[in-house]
Every structure is written in C-alpha cells, then in structure tokens.
Amino acid sequence: MTIYVINPNSSEHVTDGIDDAIAPMREVSPVPISCLTLKEGPPGIETQAHVDGVVGPLLELAGSLQGDASAFVVACFSDPGLAALREAHSVPVLGIAESAYLQAMMLGQRFGILSLGRTSIQRHIRYLGVLGIRDRLAADLPLGLGVLDLADADRTIARLAEVGGTLRDQFGADVLITGCAGMAQYRTLLEEKTGLPVVDPCQAATAAAIGQLALRTCA
Amino acid sequence: MTIYVINPNSSEHVTDGIDDAIAPMREVSPVPISCLTLKEGPPGIETQAHVDGVVGPLLELAGSLQGDASAFVVACFSDPGLAALREAHSVPVLGIAESAYLQAMMLGQRFGILSLGRTSIQRHIRYLGVLGIRDRLAADLPLGLGVLDLADADRTIARLAEVGGTLRDQFGADVLITGCAGMAQYRTLLEEKTGLPVVDPCQAATAAAIGQLALRTCA
Amino acid sequence: MTIYVINPNSSEHVTDGIDDAIAPMREVSPVPISCLTLKEGPPGIETQAHVDGVVGPLLELAGSLQGDASAFVVACFSDPGLAALREAHSVPVLGIAESAYLQAMMLGQRFGILSLGRTSIQRHIRYLGVLGIRDRLAADLPLGLGVLDLADADRTIARLAEVGGTLRDQFGADVLITGCAGMAQYRTLLEEKTGLPVVDPCQAATAAAIGQLALRTCA
Amino acid sequence: MTIYVINPNSSEHVTDGIDDAIAPMREVSPVPISCLTLKEGPPGIETQAHVDGVVGPLLELAGSLQGDASAFVVACFSDPGLAALREAHSVPVLGIAESAYLQAMMLGQRFGILSLGRTSIQRHIRYLGVLGIRDRLAADLPLGLGVLDLADADRTIARLAEVGGTLRDQFGADVLITGCAGMAQYRTLLEEKTGLPVVDPCQAATAAAIGQLALRTCA
Amino acid sequence: MTIYVINPNSSEHVTDGIDDAIAPMREVSPVPISCLTLKEGPPGIETQAHVDGVVGPLLELAGSLQGDASAFVVACFSDPGLAALREAHSVPVLGIAESAYLQAMMLGQRFGILSLGRTSIQRHIRYLGVLGIRDRLAADLPLGLGVLDLADADRTIARLAEVGGTLRDQFGADVLITGCAGMAQYRTLLEEKTGLPVVDPCQAATAAAIGQLALRTCA
Amino acid sequence: MTIYVINPNSSEHVTDGIDDAIAPMREVSPVPISCLTLKEGPPGIETQAHVDGVVGPLLELAGSLQGDASAFVVACFSDPGLAALREAHSVPVLGIAESAYLQAMMLGQRFGILSLGRTSIQRHIRYLGVLGIRDRLAADLPLGLGVLDLADADRTIARLAEVGGTLRDQFGADVLITGCAGMAQYRTLLEEKTGLPVVDPCQAATAAAIGQLALRTCA
Incomplete structure (x- = not known):
C-alpha cells in the first residue's frame, strides 16, 4: 500500500x-x-x-x-x-489547500497566503467560502511571480520576505501559507525572515x- | 444574436x-x-x-x-x-443557481430550497459559501424524490407543499427556490399552497x- | 405601462x-x-x-x-x-444599491465601493449587513468629493482612478461600484484606468x- | 434633566x-x-x-x-x-431592540426572540444583520398573537411558555427576549416557566x- | 520520545x-x-x-x-x-475538540455534535466562535446523559442513535462528533445506525x- | 452593598x-x-x-x-x-473587554482597538469570535508600547494619535477602544486628536x- x-x-x-x-x-x-x-x-x-x-x-x-x-x-x-x-x-x-488551511488554523489565529499572481486569489477566496473559514484569513496577497520565476532564488526570497512582512504587519497574520505547490525550499528561510510559522501545502x-x-x- | x-x-x-x-x-x-x-x-x-x-x-x-x-x-x-x-x-x-439566489434575495429575507434528494444539499451549502450568502439561507430540505418522480404530479405537489410549509414554519423562510431545473410547472401551485413567492431557477x-x-x- | x-x-x-x-x-x-x-x-x-x-x-x-x-x-x-x-x-x-451589489456579485468575487464622503460609508456597511453580503465587500473608501465636485471632470477622474487602484491593489477588489447616483458618465473611463468592471447603480x-x-x- | x-x-x-x-x-x-x-x-x-x-x-x-x-x-x-x-x-x-440584544449577549450565548406575529420577524433578522450579531440568535419565533391579545393573560402566558420552551429545546436558546414593548408584566413568569433569563426590551x-x-x- | x-x-x-x-x-x-x-x-x-x-x-x-x-x-x-x-x-x-472539528471538516460539510448534557453546549458554541467555524456546525444536541450513564450500553446506544438521526434529518449533518472523551467504544455502532461517519475526539x-x-x- | x-x-x-x-x-x-x-x-x-x-x-x-x-x-x-x-x-x-465592545457598538459601526503590543491581539480576535461580533471590528493594531511606557505621556499620546488615525483612515473605524486597563487618562485627548469617540474599558x-x-x- x-x-x-x-x-x-x-x-x-x-x-x-x-x-x-x-x-x-x-x-x-x-x-x-x-x-x-x-x-x-x-x-x-x-x-x-x-x-x-x-x-x-x-x-x-x-x-x-x-x-x-x-x-x-x-x-x-x-x-x-x-x-x-x-x-x-x-x-x-x-x-493541499484544505490541508494547509487546517494546519495553519492550529498554528495561529489568522493566516496570510502568499500567492504567485493575482488571478488565483479570487479562486482561493471562493474556496475559503466553501470551507467556511474566511474569518481565519488575514489576507491573500500576490507575489507578482510566475512559476518559472521561482527558479530565481534571490528574487523569490526577497518578494516572499516583503509580502510576508506586509501580511504580518498590515493584516495581522500570525502564520503564513505559501499558496503554490512549488515553494517548499523557501519555507524555512521565510520563517526566519518573518518570525512566523510557515506552512508548505504539500x-x-x-x-x-x-x-x-x-x-x-x-x- | x-x-x-x-x-x-x-x-x-x-x-x-x-x-x-x-x-x-x-x-x-x-x-x-x-x-x-x-x-x-x-x-x-x-x-x-x-x-x-x-x-x-x-x-x-x-x-x-x-x-x-x-x-x-x-x-x-x-x-x-x-x-x-x-x-x-x-x-x-x-x-441558474446563482441567479435563483440573487432573485430570491430581492423577494424575501431568508430563502428555503427544495432539493430532490439529500445528496445535492451539501453541494448547495458549499456553493452558498462561495457566494458568501449563507446568512440568507433558511434551510435546504430534501423532497425525497428522483428526477423521474417529478412526472407524478400529485405526489410531487404533495411533497412540495409539505416541505415548503416546513421551510416556512420551522425555518422562517419567506421565499422558496425549487432546487432543480425541472420543477417550473409546479411553481405557481407551490406559491398558492404556501403563500410564499417561489423562484424557478431557469x-x-x-x-x-x-x-x-x-x-x-x-x- | x-x-x-x-x-x-x-x-x-x-x-x-x-x-x-x-x-x-x-x-x-x-x-x-x-x-x-x-x-x-x-x-x-x-x-x-x-x-x-x-x-x-x-x-x-x-x-x-x-x-x-x-x-x-x-x-x-x-x-x-x-x-x-x-x-x-x-x-x-x-x-440602486441592492441592484448594484447583486450585479457586482456576478462580475467578481469582492467588490470595492467608491463613496463620495466618509459619512455615507457606515450607512453602506449597515446595509450590507441587512443584505448578509459583507463577505463580498473588499472595502468602501471615500473619494473626499462633494456632489458639486463631480462637475469637475479632471479632478473626479483623478480621484476615481486613485481610489479604484487602492481598492484593487490593497484590498483585492476585482469589481468596482460607484456609490452614488451621479457618476455614470465616468464609468467607462474608470474601467479603463483600473482594468476592472465598474457597476453604475442606476x-x-x-x-x-x-x-x-x-x-x-x-x- | x-x-x-x-x-x-x-x-x-x-x-x-x-x-x-x-x-x-x-x-x-x-x-x-x-x-x-x-x-x-x-x-x-x-x-x-x-x-x-x-x-x-x-x-x-x-x-x-x-x-x-x-x-x-x-x-x-x-x-x-x-x-x-x-x-x-x-x-x-x-x-429597545439594540439594548435588549446587547443585554441578552451578557446573559447567555444564544438568544431566542418571541415575536407577536410573523410579519415582524424578517425585520428583526434584517436588523440583526445591521448589528452584525446574527450568530448570537438562536431563533425568532412568532407567538401568533396580536397586540390586543396580550390582554388575555392566560392565553399569552401559555403561548409564551410554549414558544419559549421550543426556543430552548429545539434551537438552543439560553436567554429569551420578548420582542415587543408590551410584555413586561409576563417577564418573571416566563423566567419561571422556562428556567431561562428573560429580557424585557424597555x-x-x-x-x-x-x-x-x-x-x-x-x- | x-x-x-x-x-x-x-x-x-x-x-x-x-x-x-x-x-x-x-x-x-x-x-x-x-x-x-x-x-x-x-x-x-x-x-x-x-x-x-x-x-x-x-x-x-x-x-x-x-x-x-x-x-x-x-x-x-x-x-x-x-x-x-x-x-x-x-x-x-x-x-481533542479542535482536532475533532478539523477532522470532521474533511469528512463532511456540516458536523453534528452529540453532547452529554445541555450545560456544555454553550461552551462548545463559544469555542466554535474562537475557531471561526460556526458555519460548519449543523447543531449541537444534548443526549441527556451523565458520564456515569455511559456505562449503560443499551441506553447510551439508543440515545446516540436517536440524537444522531435528528442531527442528520432535521439539521442536515453529514458527519457526527461525539462531544466527550468517553464514547469511543460506541463510535462504530453509531456509524452503522446513522450511516454517517463519526469522529471520536481522542x-x-x-x-x-x-x-x-x-x-x-x-x- | x-x-x-x-x-x-x-x-x-x-x-x-x-x-x-x-x-x-x-x-x-x-x-x-x-x-x-x-x-x-x-x-x-x-x-x-x-x-x-x-x-x-x-x-x-x-x-x-x-x-x-x-x-x-x-x-x-x-x-x-x-x-x-x-x-x-x-x-x-x-x-471590561466585553463591556467596551458592547459600548462601542452603540457609538459607531466599526470599532478600532489600540493594543499595547502584538501578542495580545490574537487573544482579542479569539474573544471577538466567542462574542460573535468580528463583523464590527475595523482592526486591532499594536501601539508597540509596554505597560511601563504608558508613563511617558508624550510618547503615548503621539502613538495613540497615529494609530488611531490609521484605524480611522485605512480601516474605516468610527469609534475607538483603548485595549488595556491603563489608558483612561488619555481618552479625551485621543478623542480630540482623532475626532472619534473613544471607549475606556474600565x-x-x-x-x-x-x-x-x-x-x-x-x-
């Protein structure tokens, strides 16, 4: 099995x-x-x-x-x-989205989502409505990166840290979720940069x- | 066009x-x-x-x-x-579902849904979450009928009236929605039986x- | 008729x-x-x-x-x-407010409202509570304009574009509503400036x- | 003063x-x-x-x-x-409605409302939306009485006790509100009959x- | 470890x-x-x-x-x-409560809670508010049993089946939670009686x- | 007594x-x-x-x-x-928290909370969930002050005015709450600086x- x-x-x-x-x-x-x-x-x-x-x-x-x-x-x-x-x-x-949300709900009160681009965000919002947990969302912000940009580590880390900081400071997030299957390698670094726990969905x-x-x- | x-x-x-x-x-x-x-x-x-x-x-x-x-x-x-x-x-x-909900929101404060069977109800609930309008739902109740049963007018009308009355009296619905594309011919009759406006989704x-x-x- | x-x-x-x-x-x-x-x-x-x-x-x-x-x-x-x-x-x-909200709900997931001044905003918020659709609101922001200011097209357009951009970028709005009966002539221009659909309530x-x-x- | x-x-x-x-x-x-x-x-x-x-x-x-x-x-x-x-x-x-709701929120987790007739209930529901406290409502049920019927003490008490019991047992109310300015004289008796605190709005x-x-x- | x-x-x-x-x-x-x-x-x-x-x-x-x-x-x-x-x-x-709720959210759309007595229910409701998941609750109903009564298997099973059926049929629950640390031995039987998945919190x-x-x- | x-x-x-x-x-x-x-x-x-x-x-x-x-x-x-x-x-x-919230709900539509530091904010958010009134929250922002800092009147007033202005202008608060038992002496001054009513919890x-x-x- x-x-x-x-x-x-x-x-x-x-x-x-x-x-x-x-x-x-x-x-x-x-x-x-x-x-x-x-x-x-x-x-x-x-x-x-x-x-x-x-x-x-x-x-x-x-x-x-x-x-x-x-x-x-x-x-x-x-x-x-x-x-x-x-x-x-x-x-x-x-x-992986549902699991990430449920995991984040045990690690903090309001989760922030870092999405690659703007287009996926409304899909996330709709899904949070399905799950009935919109109250737990701090905000979902775009990184302004494409999937291919994730290969550029410096740029990706810089954007993750910046948007993660905004989620923490302006929207009150106390836990972060990387809203994409391909950002796991940056998880630990984002935790260090923001001081918040970070959930990788996979x-x-x-x-x-x-x-x-x-x-x-x-x- | x-x-x-x-x-x-x-x-x-x-x-x-x-x-x-x-x-x-x-x-x-x-x-x-x-x-x-x-x-x-x-x-x-x-x-x-x-x-x-x-x-x-x-x-x-x-x-x-x-x-x-x-x-x-x-x-x-x-x-x-x-x-x-x-x-x-x-x-x-x-x-037709979104349109029925938005229409019902202009006709009353809390809509009741009459669904054929139980299996579709949780799908409706999830969708109401997508739309962010669960507050406007009185209840969504099953008629216990299959699509083919709708051909039996007497039985269908009897169940519609019964479930519509429950939605009105126990759950406070002031407008009803028939939760299926095939019940339009019973709309006027259901309005008469319940005294409530009824929305046909199509x-x-x-x-x-x-x-x-x-x-x-x-x- | x-x-x-x-x-x-x-x-x-x-x-x-x-x-x-x-x-x-x-x-x-x-x-x-x-x-x-x-x-x-x-x-x-x-x-x-x-x-x-x-x-x-x-x-x-x-x-x-x-x-x-x-x-x-x-x-x-x-x-x-x-x-x-x-x-x-x-x-x-x-x-026109209810109709604008229901229309916006078909055009996007979260609507932003552009209100003339601050005083009307809490009234809008209360009404969104009546309608049970606060979840669909991105934000309601004041233009800081009086009704008479609307005759000054340049100033009005500049403020509409600025506030519309804020609603889109900071609050995640994907559809906009002009929160007043008198801004229809600016609707198309605001769509161009923001790239979002704009609903005129009338x-x-x-x-x-x-x-x-x-x-x-x-x- | x-x-x-x-x-x-x-x-x-x-x-x-x-x-x-x-x-x-x-x-x-x-x-x-x-x-x-x-x-x-x-x-x-x-x-x-x-x-x-x-x-x-x-x-x-x-x-x-x-x-x-x-x-x-x-x-x-x-x-x-x-x-x-x-x-x-x-x-x-x-x-008196807002005050009754805020008072009830200190006395229990979910309040039940006893309304005279069905017509006022949707107005209450709309107002609870304005106040943003629909989550605290157990249910709002009609007594089926007119204002004049309140002079008939026996009938009024019987209905209050019956509907109050339904609010407690079927809808989980742990505090009750009499949804009308004219039922204060029955407050204490309703508390005795239901074992729940009762709020008179005035x-x-x-x-x-x-x-x-x-x-x-x-x- | x-x-x-x-x-x-x-x-x-x-x-x-x-x-x-x-x-x-x-x-x-x-x-x-x-x-x-x-x-x-x-x-x-x-x-x-x-x-x-x-x-x-x-x-x-x-x-x-x-x-x-x-x-x-x-x-x-x-x-x-x-x-x-x-x-x-x-x-x-x-x-065990938070875990049970998150588990139930993966098994169905609306969970029903079977509580021993009435007194704990408002505590549950308050906690669901903390977790921001009240939308996922079908209802929380009392069994009317004390902890000691749980030793009486026949009576416990009868009550569990009855209340579980009410949660399913009247309140639309599609997953059940036994709201107490001591009912695990009845979990499988309750699943059989109701046809719904049952979550034991421990x-x-x-x-x-x-x-x-x-x-x-x-x- | x-x-x-x-x-x-x-x-x-x-x-x-x-x-x-x-x-x-x-x-x-x-x-x-x-x-x-x-x-x-x-x-x-x-x-x-x-x-x-x-x-x-x-x-x-x-x-x-x-x-x-x-x-x-x-x-x-x-x-x-x-x-x-x-x-x-x-x-x-x-x-004092529950009382401050209920008081603020009579003075405005959305209250802003001024908290000393970041750590208490998620506790407040959880409690607003218990009370079922998260809809009435504009935002809860940290002053970045410790209890001892409150003795420094100039610094405290400067931060209160700044954060109060942010709550009003960016988050739409029309009433403020000082989220701590020790800020009563600054209440009137904060009202003057922001033009909003301010609730002292005690x-x-x-x-x-x-x-x-x-x-x-x-x-």
Whole structure:
C-alpha cells in the first residue's frame, strides 16, 4: 500500500520539487509515499478551465491505483477534483489547500497566503467560502511571480520576505501559507525572515495523510 | 444574436421542460432564446464527477456558439462550469443557481430550497459559501424524490407543499427556490399552497440574461 | 405601462444625469422608462434624517403612479423606502444599491465601493449587513468629493482612478461600484484606468427592472 | 434633566405599560424618567411604512425636548429613527431592540426572540444583520398573537411558555427576549416557566440609559 | 520520545477508556503513546471553573515531561489550557475538540455534535466562535446523559442513535462528533445506525499528533 | 452593598489608575464602588498562562466578597474568569473587554482597538469570535508600547494619535477602544486628536454595572 501524491500538472520538475519537499516524512510514514505526475494535465494550472479539466484524468489515474492506494494527495493549491475523488474512494483523499488551511488554523489565529499572481486569489477566496473559514484569513496577497520565476532564488526570497512582512504587519497574520505547490525550499528561510510559522501545502497534506492512516487503524 | 440556455444533461425532455418554462419571456426578449441539450452530458447530473465532467463539453459547445451568443445560461442547479465559462467569454454567463439566489434575495429575507434528494444539499451549502450568502439561507430540505418522480404530479405537489410549509414554519423562510431545473410547472401551485413567492431557477436566470443584455447597451 | 426611475432628491440635474445614464436601455426595454424627481426631497440625501424623511413622499408618489407602473427604481444609493415600497406594491421595486451589489456579485468575487464622503460609508456597511453580503465587500473608501465636485471632470477622474487602484491593489477588489447616483458618465473611463468592471447603480437597477418584467411574463 | 422614554405609537395604554415596566428603576436613576406617547404615531407599529413614518415626528419631539433631555429611549422593538436621532443629538439615544440584544449577549450565548406575529420577524433578522450579531440568535419565533391579545393573560402566558420552551429545546436558546414593548408584566413568569433569563426590551434600554448617564460623568 | 495524551480529570477509568480508544494507533506511531491522568483534576470537567482550574496543573505536568514529549494531547472536549500549553511548548499540542472539528471538516460539510448534557453546549458554541467555524456546525444536541450513564450500553446506544438521526434529518449533518472523551467504544455502532461517519475526539487528536510528528521531520 | 472592580494583576498603581478613571461615576452610582487589587496576580497579565492563572484567585476573592457585592467588574482586557464568575454568582459580573465592545457598538459601526503590543491581539480576535461580533471590528493594531511606557505621556499620546488615525483612515473605524486597563487618562485627548469617540474599558464596564443594578430593581 502507498500514499500517492499526484501533481495534476504535467511538469515533472514540479513533481520532483514536491518529492524533495516531502522526502523527510518517508522515515516515519507507515507506508511508502510515491509522487506522480498527471501526464494529461497542462504544464501549469492557471485558469479555472485547467482546474476543471484535470478532474477527469485525476479520477482515471486514481481509479487505476485503487487497489494499491492507502491515501491520495492532490498536489495543486486549487484542490482540483477533491470532492469528486472523495465520492469515488473510501481511502483518505487530501487536498493541499484544505490541508494547509487546517494546519495553519492550529498554528495561529489568522493566516496570510502568499500567492504567485493575482488571478488565483479570487479562486482561493471562493474556496475559503466553501470551507467556511474566511474569518481565519488575514489576507491573500500576490507575489507578482510566475512559476518559472521561482527558479530565481534571490528574487523569490526577497518578494516572499516583503509580502510576508506586509501580511504580518498590515493584516495581522500570525502564520503564513505559501499558496503554490512549488515553494517548499523557501519555507524555512521565510520563517526566519518573518518570525512566523510557515506552512508548505504539500508537506501539510502529506503529513495529514499519515495522520489519516493512523486514524484508520481504529476503524 | 441569441440567448443560449444550455441543459448540461443529455435528457431532451428536460430541455423541453426548460423551454416550456422560459417560453413566455420570448415576447419581451430583445433577442431569440434557444434551449440546447449537451449531448455529451450524463442523463442527469447527480454526482460531483458529473458536475466536473460536463465542464469540458460545455466549454466546447459555448465556444462553437461564440459568434452568435448574446448570453449563455447554464441550466443545472449545480452551476457547472460557470467560472470557466466566464473566464472564456465576454458575453454574460448566467448560472441558474446563482441567479435563483440573487432573485430570491430581492423577494424575501431568508430563502428555503427544495432539493430532490439529500445528496445535492451539501453541494448547495458549499456553493452558498462561495457566494458568501449563507446568512440568507433558511434551510435546504430534501423532497425525497428522483428526477423521474417529478412526472407524478400529485405526489410531487404533495411533497412540495409539505416541505415548503416546513421551510416556512420551522425555518422562517419567506421565499422558496425549487432546487432543480425541472420543477417550473409546479411553481405557481407551490406559491398558492404556501403563500410564499417561489423562484424557478431557469426562469430567474433567463430573466437575468435579458437584464444583462439591457445593461450591455450602456457599455 | 412604464418603468419609473425616481430620484428621491429634488435636484433636476441629478435626474437628468440618471436619464442620460439609462437612456441606451430604452431601445431594448419592453416598456417606456421615465425618470422622475421627488420634489419633496432635499437637494441631496446626505444624512439619515434625509433617508428616512423621503420615505413618506416616495410612498405617495409611487401610490399616485400605481396603475401605470410596471416597476419602480429608487435612484439613491441609500435605497430609501425600499422595504416600505415593496410592502405596498406588487410590481417589482428595485433599489440602486441592492441592484448594484447583486450585479457586482456576478462580475467578481469582492467588490470595492467608491463613496463620495466618509459619512455615507457606515450607512453602506449597515446595509450590507441587512443584505448578509459583507463577505463580498473588499472595502468602501471615500473619494473626499462633494456632489458639486463631480462637475469637475479632471479632478473626479483623478480621484476615481486613485481610489479604484487602492481598492484593487490593497484590498483585492476585482469589481468596482460607484456609490452614488451621479457618476455614470465616468464609468467607462474608470474601467479603463483600473482594468476592472465598474457597476453604475442606476444602470444596474434599471437593467434589473427590465429583467424583472421579463420574469413576470411567467407569472 | 430627564430620561425620556418615547413610545412611538399613539396608544396611551402601551405607554402606561412601559411606565409600569420601568417604574422600579426610578429609585436608582440619577434623573427622573418620563414616558411619553408620540401622538402622531399610528396605534401600533406593524409595517415598514409605520416604522419609517414615525421618524419625522420622533425627530421633532426629541428636538423639542432637547434642552431637558439627559437621554432618549425609543420604545418600539423596530428601533425606528435610532440612527437619525443619534445624528441629531449628542445625548445618549437608546433603542429597545439594540439594548435588549446587547443585554441578552451578557446573559447567555444564544438568544431566542418571541415575536407577536410573523410579519415582524424578517425585520428583526434584517436588523440583526445591521448589528452584525446574527450568530448570537438562536431563533425568532412568532407567538401568533396580536397586540390586543396580550390582554388575555392566560392565553399569552401559555403561548409564551410554549414558544419559549421550543426556543430552548429545539434551537438552543439560553436567554429569551420578548420582542415587543408590551410584555413586561409576563417577564418573571416566563423566567419561571422556562428556567431561562428573560429580557424585557424597555427595561433593558432604560437601564442602559442610566448606565450611559453614569459613563457621561467621565466625559 | 513519547506522545503524551493527558486526561485532565482524575478518573483513571476515563484514562483507561482513552487508552483503549487510541491503542490501535500504536502500531503505526513512530513513537510510543502514553495516556496519563491529571491527579489534580476533578473527577469530571463539568463547569467553567473546572476548565480554568486544570490549566495550572496541566502546565506543570507538561513542564515535567518536557524533555520526553514529542507531542501533547489534551483529552477533554473543552480543550482546557490549549492556548497556554502552546505558548509554553514548541512541540505540537493538540486539543481533542479542535482536532475533532478539523477532522470532521474533511469528512463532511456540516458536523453534528452529540453532547452529554445541555450545560456544555454553550461552551462548545463559544469555542466554535474562537475557531471561526460556526458555519460548519449543523447543531449541537444534548443526549441527556451523565458520564456515569455511559456505562449503560443499551441506553447510551439508543440515545446516540436517536440524537444522531435528528442531527442528520432535521439539521442536515453529514458527519457526527461525539462531544466527550468517553464514547469511543460506541463510535462504530453509531456509524452503522446513522450511516454517517463519526469522529471520536481522542482518536482524531492522537492521529493528528502522529501527523504533526511527520510534519516536523521537514523542519 | 458595593460594586467591586477587581484588578487581576498585582500592581497597585494600575488599580489606582482604574480608581481615578471611574471616580466620577461615584456621584451617580446607587452603591459605593471599590477598586481592589488581586494580590495573587502577576504584575501584569501578558500571557495566556497569566489569563488562566488568575481565575482561581479571582473566584476566591469574589467568593469572599459575596455577601457584600452588588456587582463585580473584572478589570483586565482579556476578561479572565468571566464565564466562571458568572457560573458562580447571581449578581452581575462585567468584563471590561466585553463591556467596551458592547459600548462601542452603540457609538459607531466599526470599532478600532489600540493594543499595547502584538501578542495580545490574537487573544482579542479569539474573544471577538466567542462574542460573535468580528463583523464590527475595523482592526486591532499594536501601539508597540509596554505597560511601563504608558508613563511617558508624550510618547503615548503621539502613538495613540497615529494609530488611531490609521484605524480611522485605512480601516474605516468610527469609534475607538483603548485595549488595556491603563489608558483612561488619555481618552479625551485621543478623542480630540482623532475626532472619534473613544471607549475606556474600565469606565464602560463600571457604567454597565450601574446599568445592571438599575435593571435588577425590576427583578
């Protein structure tokens, strides 16, 4: 049995980054953790059409893994297909956005979200409404970076620190969430720069999957 | 130019019912209103997988109509594809659930929803969270009927009246919404039985589309 | 039968501006649209006493038009008398604030309001509470302009662009509402300056009235 | 200087009932308390037109008392004219609904409201939205009684006890509010029947006025 | 290193029940799990004074375990001392109520709580306000049972099934939480009777602790 | 009989400041007002452990005063022990934070809080969630001052005016609350500097206690 972490975009290097981010958890996980790429996905999930479009292929991929899967993690901050996957599978299905929010709610009173660009923010706001937790949001601010810009470490760190400081000082955030699957390598540094705990969504969801497996032993 | 009302399930008789429901509006609409069936859709939209699954075909159908469309109405109470269609099109795109809620908010303070079965209710609740209007919900109660049961007029009317009365008396609803594309023929009767205004979602959305066309004259 | 748009202040030039704003809709309206001035109103509605004080005269004027009216639009952003008019009349009664909010909710996730001065803002906040839609508000900011200042186009445009930009960049607004009956002539320009859709309340309400007339054909 | 408790309906016997209800407070009030009837008011305030219609006369009456008034209490559960009076006067202005809600919020976590009839309930709900405290409402239920029925003590007590029990057992209320200016004489009995604290709005507001006078000594 | 599950009441048999409830998780936990009794606690935590009173002893006990603790779980549904423990300790501190709520939010849209008696319910409501998740509550209903009554399996099961059914049918709950540390043995049976997933708070928190330990491997 | 205002920290000079703040109310209070210091308290209440730790001594002190007390006021802006004291005593128990919030809700639509430092703010936010009034909060901003800094009048006034202006201009506050028991001497000056009403929590709670005594005459 395996925890499958599925990157719903088709970029292998994103999957590799996710694998790096969650690798340390393998030592305590009761089952292997395998990171997969959804080959049918777009290179990056940027529009609502992308979000809706990967649901079908995600359902198919999950279906093909059904006998082997202890849990599924959907590794895109828009949580595509989460509700549909839960309808179809009895094993735990985790979304990295939902998991990040629930994790942040244990670490602080109001979380700030650092999003790559402006377009995804209203999607996040809508989803916080689904989850009924808008009260816990300090603010969601854009970094003004594209996915490719994340390779430029200096620029990324500078922007993360600046926007993180704004979330803390102007909006009262006491915990931060990086609103994208690909920023795990900057997590510790952002914690140092802001003095706040920082949640990486892929790590939060994979840890939550391990917790769910523990819970299922009581079933 | 035409207002296209698209039934995202593949049941022609549902499309026919929608056409009957909105037919009187043709006399005042500045453009023709055409009701279409999404042939790629399932016979009925009952699961989250159905909701997500029709988005792609909906986008394709709307794309093929682009030059001719004054507005699109998505005629399923889960508003599938609404956000994606709005991203892709500059003409007004109306969802029948959103339109029904906004209409009900002008007719009363707390709306009650009459849903066919229990499974769709949590989907509605999630969507009300997206819209940020959960405060306006009195309650959403199941009729315990399937789509096919709607053909049995006596039984349907009896259940509508009973559940409508419960929404009014126990939950304080002062306006009702039939939470399904196929109950327009019972609207007037339900108003009489309960003494409350009743919103049919397809009618509300088509009327809203006509309003949007009026508004666009000022652009 | 006629849609009556009633300006509840006594300034004819405001009524003229409203008439200009909604004029293009006459080509698609199934009935004539007539803009009236409430002669008993104050020159401008600036205080709560003004808001409450025009309700009686509004009820009288509407009563005198009853046989001829297809719908009433109350053209003041405080929606004076809306509840009382709805109690008294079975035809649709639209308030320009409520209509602007509902329209904005279809165009974006969080609306920003541009108010003339600070005093009206808390009134807006209270009303958003009545409507149960405070979650959809990005922010409501004052332009620091009086009604007469609106005649100075350069200054007005400069302030609209500046405050609109603040609503977009600091508060996350993705749609704007001009919180006053007299700014329609700046709507298109504000859209260009900010890149966001802008709702003029009088246009939104008149369009909604046309939609309501369409809906009534199904009654 | 005097605390003026103004009954905005024209029924003297209602004013007499209010006077009886607040009489014991005279022994601790630092100033006299005088209960007045608004002669221009309707016999009872039942519609939104009534609510809006008494604002002008209320403003006039308060204006005529201005030099003598330590505080004003508006003794109608729709709090007519509260915002306008506060704009016009620097002395404390208390509404009996707002005061009852704030009092109840100190006595329990969720308050239940016992309203005479169904028509006033949506007005209450709207006002709770203005105040931003809908979360504290357990439910607002109709007694199905008219103002005149309150003279029938047995029937009134029976209904109060029944509806109070429903608010406690089905809706989780741990404090009750009688949603009308004329039920003070039943307050103690309702407390006994339900085991819950019961707030009479006129008493709550008059007590709050005395508190406000104390606070003003620090100005 | 050890996960310490601390029962803040002094009843050893409650601690034993908790130990039974979480025992199956030991097979997958990366560290031992030890259940402790707070000897200074009252036999049961029933009042707010009890809740506040155990915080000091809890802080002392946790302090004495500091070097050995991987995580702390506070095993009382009022989450006593949670904020204070988190201030004092850098290891994860889990409350069983918070954990149960976050777990339930992944299993359904609206959770129902089955509380022993009425007195604890308002405490729960207040806490849901702290967490900002009142929107996710279907209802919190009393079983009308004391802690000792839980030993009577037939009566307990009958009440659980009855109240669980009410939460599902009248209040729309699609997931249930047993609002007490001592009902784990009835969890599976309640799932069968209601057809809904049921969360046991001690199990949810202990599983969450295991998830937190996994997450800490990435620090 | 006496109103006891209890300072739950052990600093006599804080108690003296509270006594000065409420002294003018003695002329209208029907009973004496006595300000006491909780000798068992810490010099200042800065952490959650402090908040929880004073509850036991507070309950003891209040218990020892029981026969003489007309009402209790807990004079710390974290309202420690409020729920426990209300369980134990039938006389009114007022918290200065709750009282300040309810007072501010009558003076404006959105209150701004001026807190000494950042650490207490999340505690306030949590408490506003308990009270269900987060909608009424404009913002809660830190002054960046310690309790001892309050002795430096120039610096304190400068910071109060600056932060008060930010609350008014950037966050829309129309009433301010000083979020600490020791700033009463600056209240009037802050009103002048900002043009907004300012609520001192100790004054608000003591006034509310006088109001409660008035209300109890009707019991």
